[in-house]
Amino acid sequence: xxxxxxxxxxxxxxxxxxxxxxxxxxxxxxxxxxxxxxxxxxxxxxxxxxxxxxxxxxxxxxxxxxxxxxxxxxxxxxxxxxxxxxxxxxxxxxxxxxxxxxxxxxxxxxxxxxxxxxxxxxxxxxxxxxxxxxxxxxxxxxxxxxxxxxxxxxxxxxxxxxxxxxxxxxxxxxxxxxxxxxxxxxxxxxxxxxxxxxxxxxxxxxxxxxxxxxxxxxxxxxxxxxxxxxxxxxxxxxxxxxxxxxxxxxxxxxxxxxxxxxxxxxxxxxxxxxxxxxxxxxxxxxxxxxxxxxxxxxxxxxxxxxxxxxxxxxxxxxxxxxxxxxxxxxxxxxxxxxxxxxxxxxxxxxxxxxxxxxxxxxxxxxx
Amino acid sequence: xxxxxxxxxxxxxxxxxxxxxxxxxxxxxxxxxxxxxxxxxxxxxxxxxxxxxxxxxxxxxxxxxxxxxxxxxxxxxxxxxxxxxxxxxxxxxxxxxxxxxxxxxxxxxxxxxxxxxxxxxxxxxxxxxxxxxxxxxxxxxxxxxxxxxxxxxxxxxxxxxxxxxxxxxxxxxxxxxxxxxxxxxxxxxxxxxxxxxxxxxxxxxxxxxxxxxxxxxxxxxxxxxxxxxxxxxxxxxxxxxxxxxxxxxxxxxxxxxxxxxxxxxxxxxxxxxxxxxxxxxxxxxxxxxxxxxxxxxxxxx
Numbered sequence: 001x002x003x004x005x006x007x008x009x010x011x012x013x014x015x016x017x018x019x020x021x022x023x024x025x026x027x028x029x030x031x032x033x034x035x036x037x038x039x040x041x042x043x044x045x046x047x048x049x050x051x052x053x054x055x056x057x058x059x060x061x062x063x064x065x066x067x068x069x070x071x072x073x074x075x076x077x078x079x080x081x082x083x084x085x086x087x088x089x090x091x092x093x094x095x096x097x098x099x100x101x102x103x104x105x106x107x108x109x110x111x112x113x114x115x116x117x118x119x120x121x122x123x124x125x126x127x128x129x130x131x132x133x134x135x136x137x138x139x140x141x142x143x144x145x146x147x148x149x150x151x152x153x154x155x156x157x158x159x160x161x162x163x164x165x166x167x168x169x170x171x172x173x174x175x176x177x178x179x180x181x182x183x184x185x186x187x188x189x190x191x192x193x194x195x196x197x198x199x200x201x202x203x204x205x206x207x208x209x210x211x212x213x214x215x216x217x218x219x220x221x222x223x224x225x226x227x228x229x230x231x232x233x234x235x236x237x238x239x240x241x242x243x244x245x246x247x248x249x250x251x252x253x254x255x256x257x258x259x260x261x262x263x264x265x266x267x268x269x270x271x272x273x274x275x276x277x278x279x280x281x282x283x284x285x286x287x288x289x290x291x292x293x294x295x296x297x298x299x300x301x302x303x304x305x306x307x308x309x310x311x312x313x314x315x316x317x318x319x320x321x322x323x324x325x326x327x328x329x330x331x332x333x334x335x336x337x338x339x340x341x342x343x344x345x346x347x348x349x350x351x352x353x354x355x356x357x358x359x360x361x362x363x364x365x366x367x
Numbered sequence: 368x369x370x371x372x373x374x375x376x377x378x379x380x381x382x383x384x385x386x387x388x389x390x391x392x393x394x395x396x397x398x399x400x401x402x403x404x405x406x407x408x409x410x411x412x413x414x415x416x417x418x419x420x421x422x423x424x425x426x427x428x429x430x431x432x433x434x435x436x437x438x439x440x441x442x443x444x445x446x447x448x449x450x451x452x453x454x455x456x457x458x459x460x461x462x463x464x465x466x467x468x469x470x471x472x473x474x475x476x477x478x479x480x481x482x483x484x485x486x487x488x489x490x491x492x493x494x495x496x497x498x499x500x501x502x503x504x505x506x507x508x509x510x511x512x513x514x515x516x517x518x519x520x521x522x523x524x525x526x527x528x529x530x531x532x533x534x535x536x537x538x539x540x541x542x543x544x545x546x547x548x549x550x551x552x553x554x555x556x557x558x559x560x561x562x563x564x565x566x567x568x569x570x571x572x573x574x575x576x577x578x579x580x581x582x583x584x585x586x587x588x589x590x591x592x593x594x595x596x597x598x599x600x601x602x603x604x605x606x607x608x609x610x611x612x613x614x615x616x617x618x619x620x621x622x623x624x625x626x627x628x629x630x631x632x633x634x635x636x637x638x639x640x641x642x643x644x645x646x647x648x649x650x651x652x653x654x655x656x657x658x659x660x661x662x663x664x665x666x667x668x
Contacts, residue, residue, distance in 0.1 A: 031471070035478035083458050141647030142656070144405070144458050145593065148586055149640040156640070160633035291462055329484075331473035338466030346449035346460035 007356055017296055017303070020343035020351050021310070027343075028336045037327050049320020050313040056320065058188065058202025062269070064305075064312030065204075068211040069265030070290025071308055072218050075299040076262060077129075079222055080255035081235035086132060086147030087263045087287030089154030090125040094264030096158060097124030098271050099166065099278035102179040110182035117183055117272050118210070121264035128154060129260025130253060137249035143256075151287075162280060175279035185273040205273035207265070214265060215301040221258070222301075231255050263287065285334070292337045295345040311337070376614050381506070382572065384610025386411065386564040386581075389509045390588035391595070391602045392516050393560035399520060399597060400553030401533040403661040405461025406446050407561060408585025409468030414439035414565025416472040419486040419576035420479070422493040422569075431493070431570045432505070436562030442468065443558030444551075451550045454663030465585075473578045484578035486569070495571040505567045510603075512560065517599035529553055533657035536664040546664045564588075590643035597657060609639045 007016075029039035050060045070087045077084035101120035105113060132146035162174040171177075188204040222228040233241045234251040241248050270282045289311055296310070297303025311333075318333040343351070390407045397404040417438035422431025442464060449460040476484040495503035520526035529549050531539045536546045564584075569576040587609055594608075595601035616635040 031474070035475060083456075085458075085462065135644070135648050139648045141644070141649070145589070146644055146647060148405075149590065149644050152583060152586060152640045153637055153644075156633045156637045160631055164631065288462065288466060291459070292466075295459065327478045329474055329477050331470040331477075331484075334466055334470030335474060336470075338463045338468075338470055341459060341466060342445070342449065342463035346455035346457075346463060347453050349453050349455060 007352065007359065011355055011359065012352075013298055013300070013303070016348070016351050016355055017298060017344055019355065020348070021296060021340060023351070024336060024339040024343045027339050028332065031335060032328060032332070035327055037325055042321055042325060042328055045321045045324045046313070046317035048317075049324075050317035054200035055202050056316055058200060058204040059319075060309070060312040060316040061188075061208055062203040062205070062274070062312075063315040064308045065208045065211045065269045065273075066266050066286050067289055067293050067308035067311045068215055068305060069262055069269065070287055071293030071297060071304040072214055072265075072301065073259045073263035074290045074294035075297070075301070075304060076218060076222070076231070077255055077259040078294060078299045079228075079235045080231045080252055081238070082133075082136070082143050082252060082255060082259075084129065084132075084147055084256065084259050084263075085144055085288075085291065086129060086150050086260075087266070087290045088283050088285070089147070089151035089287075090128045090260040090263035091266040091283045091287055092154040092158050093128040094121035094125035094267035095271050095278050095282060096161065097121050097264070098267055099176045099179070102183045102272070103176060106180040108182075110184075113180065113183045114185060114272070117179075118268050121267045121272075122261035123264075125264030125267070126257040126261040129256040129263070133253045133256025136256075137252040155281075159280065162278070166278065173279070176277050178277050179272070183272060184276055185268070187273075203274045205269070207269040207273045210268065211265060212305070214262060215305055218262070219301040227251075227254065263290070289337050292341045292344070296340055372618065376611070376618055378501070379617070380607060380611040380614040381502070382610075383613045384606045385506050385509050386567050386572070386584055387588045387591055387609055388603060388606040389512065389560050389564035389567065390585055391591045391606050392509075392512050392599065393557040393564065394589055394592045395516065395595075395597055395599065395602055396520075396529075396553045396560065397557040398592065398660045399533045399657055400529050400550045401536060401657060401659040401662065401664070402447070402450055402550055402554055402557075403457040403461065404446070404557060405458055405589070406442075406464030406468075406585075407557075407564075407588050408581050408583065409461075409465035410439045410442055410558060410561035411565040411568070411585050412468040412472055412579070412581045413442050414562040415569040415580055416476060416486070416565075416576045418562075418566035419489060419569035420476075422489050423487055423575075427492055428489075428495045428570050431489075432562070432566040435566035435570070436559050439562035439565060440555055440558030443554050443561065447551055447554035450663065451547055451554070454665065457661050457663075469579060472576070476576065476578065486576040489570060489574045493570070494574055495567075503567075503571050505563060505571045509563055509567070512563075513599050513603045520599065530657070532664075533659055536659050540664070540666060546666075550664075587639050590639045593643055593656075594646060596655070612636075612638050 032039040032042050050056050073087050074084055097120035098117050101117050128150060132143050132150055135141040135146050136143040166176045167174055168177045185205045185207055189199050189201045192199045230246045230251050233244060233246055234248045238248045266286055271278060275282060293304055293307040293311055297307040314333045314336060318330045322329050390411055394404050394407050414435035418431040418435030421434030422428050446460050446464050449455040450457040473484040480486055495505050498504050520530060528539060528544055532546055532549045540546050568580055591602060591605035591609055594605040612635050616632050
């Protein structure tokens with residue numbers, strides 16, 4: 001029963017997640033059927049809306065950028081054996097960092113302001129993750145509970161600041177004034193346009209490149225660096241780490257700082273790349289999607305990029321789908337996310353055992 | 368501040384603390400048996416939806432409550448299956464439950480009633496009316512759950528076994544008692560209590576379901592549970608305290624306190640979260656969860 005499951009590497013890293021995602025989509029299809037809609041036409045609209053047009057593809061990649069950041073954030077903490085549910089709060093604070101930097105340093109040229117804004121996001125996101133990290137490492141308070149509490153604290157704090165402090169006096173909306181124009185991260189269609197290549201307009205901006213770079217950085221960090229090794233040792237066996245001369249407390253805090261900084265990327269994409277102001281609830285629950293992305297991608301950057309693409313398709317295609325079949329609102333994507341977390345995360349053992357069982361039978365048949 | 372205002376605040380504090388209390392006791396039962404329950408919020412939300420839908424369909428608040436309980440227990444059993452039978456990660460499962468609940472209630476509500484996810488407004492017998500001092504029967508049932516929980520967990524054989532499962536499941540197993548059975552029982556009791564919490568929101572307090580109407584109450588209940596250190600009477604105190612904070616936030620809005628100045632509503636709203644973080648940091652006392660909570664039990668072979 002509790003014997004180790006012998007699976008070939010490819011089956012463990014590709015087959016099992018793939019099966020759980022397929023199962024998740026089957027269940028989602030049942031939900032669509034249950035509310036009296038046709039899952040097949042729904043799937044067609046979904047793919048058509050997200051990949052069928054150049055504009056749709058742009059939006060898909062825009063969402064993908066968000067999910068890569070939050071997925072990486074969850075993954076780095078996960079490697080250290082920590083479950084960071086605080087992506088929402090960390091990204092919210094990162095948004096605050098961006099607004100403070102950009103709206104106070106309006107005199108700087110863009111090539112200085114943009115990196116400073118990104119650093120502001122990373123620093124504030126890291127700070128909001130470092131406190132739960134510190135409390136876990138030094139005081140033993142459970143990181144899951146503290147990050148949940150910090151999500152709510154962040155949302156209360158940002159409402160207070162936007163309503164009472166940062167809002168423009170003459171504006172009714174709880175949002176800051178627009179960021180200085182030189183701080184906008186260029187849209188992809190403008191970048192391509194500069195080279196004389198026409199691509200359809202969308203929210204997609206250069207932050208996607210930053211996200212891919214972050215994924216590469218996380219790969220280097222986790223699998224090719226001393227620190228990454230220490231993070232993985234602490235994650236798999238904290239007492240072994242102590243014997244190896246690694247301080248788990250230190251590693252926990254560092255992993256959370258990196259995790260929070262990565263979550264800040266969500267704010268960079270949404271605010272510096274698209275909204276160009278700080279507003280309420282710009283994180284839209286994406287922090288939780290990051291958990292699904294990380295679990296599906298097996299906490300590996302390559303897997304996270306693929307999973308982010310899938311969720312990008314779901315979010316963009318879901319918006320188009322809601323337009324064509326109004327009964328299937330965008331909440332469907334939240335449902336699919338929930339099912340994927342359940343299947344790829346909590347019920348992982350079920351699918352692994354299933355696959356292991358099939359492999360064992362195949363082996364017997366061959367003998 | 369005169370007596371009238373105090374009575375008003377006290378009264379609305381009681382109203383606001385009831386859903387917290389029911390969810391908090393749900394978490395208490397579940398976590399005392401060793402199953403961590405981040406999914407309180409999701410179960411409440413599902414119960415609130417099923418409760419309002421049931422009350423509307425059958426024209427009876429009690430039918431709504433029953434359906435709310437069934438829905439909440441059903442989704443609780445998904446969590447139970449993942450974390451007890453499949454020995455999956457309980458936190459991950461809880462997060463999944465919350466997302467599922469938020470998405471499903473909105474979609475199904477929209478598909479059934481086409482009112483942006485709301486249920487039609489409930490009236491008359493479809494809602495819980497007041498039975499005593501302007502409060503509905505649900506209020507008294509939930510309050511009664513406190514001594515019952517305290518008595519059953521502290522004074523009965525079943526309760527002692529259930530708590531033992533949360534501390535040292537191997538010992539309970541050795542005594543020939545089913546760990547799985549006890550944990551499932553606890554998860555079902557938690558589902559029933561969350562059913563009360565959800566139905567109270569949509570059928571008692573409000574007149575119908577609104578998308579995401581729990582608005583984080585499940586997490587405040589979780590905070591209250593930690594604050595109460597996983598015990599029944601302190602849970603009543605913690606939930607009433609958080610209810611009082613919520614009620615006074617409305618009253619204190621714009622009020623200037625001597626020496627402090629105007630208190631922002633958000634400062635009061637942040638209190639439960641902040642207090643929980645401070646408590647968990649061990650600055651004021653220490654909150655120690657049941658020892659085996661969050662850990663799947665693997666029988667030795």
